[in-house]
Amino acid sequence: MLEFAGFLPILLIIGMAAIQLGLVGYAINQAGSGARAAARVASQEPGGGEAAGYAAMSDWLDANVSAPNGGGDTTTATVTVDVPVLIPFAEFDWQVVRRATMPNDDDD
Known part of the structure; x- marks a missing residue:
C-alpha cells in the first residue's frame, strides 16, 4: 500500500499531462474547423466569415478569427486559439494558429 501511495502523484501527473495533450489536439482541431468555415463563407459572401468561424468552434475556447x-481569386482565413491549461500553477502561453484558403465565387 505504501508503494501505491508513493507512486500516486506520478500517476496523477502523467494522467494530467495526457489530458493536457488532448486539449492541445482539440484546440488544433477546432482552429482548423473555424478557419475552414470562415474562409468558405468569406469567399461566398464578404463580411460573414468571422461570424462563421466563431460559430464553427466551441464557445469556451479563447479564439481570434x-x-x-x-x-483576387482566393480568400484566406486565419484562426488563433489559446490552448486551455489544465495543469495547476503552470503558466503556459500556448497558441495554435491555423489558416485556410478557399477560392472566391465567380458570379460571371
Whole structure:
C-alpha cells in the first residue's frame, strides 16, 4: 500500500499531462474547423466569415478569427486559439494558429 501511495502523484501527473495533450489536439482541431468555415463563407459572401468561424468552434475556447474579404481569386482565413491549461500553477502561453484558403465565387 505504501508503494501505491508513493507512486500516486506520478500517476496523477502523467494522467494530467495526457489530458493536457488532448486539449492541445482539440484546440488544433477546432482552429482548423473555424478557419475552414470562415474562409468558405468569406469567399461566398464578404463580411460573414468571422461570424462563421466563431460559430464553427466551441464557445469556451479563447479564439481570434480573421477572415478579410479576399481580393483576387482566393480568400484566406486565419484562426488563433489559446490552448486551455489544465495543469495547476503552470503558466503556459500556448497558441495554435491555423489558416485556410478557399477560392472566391465567380458570379460571371
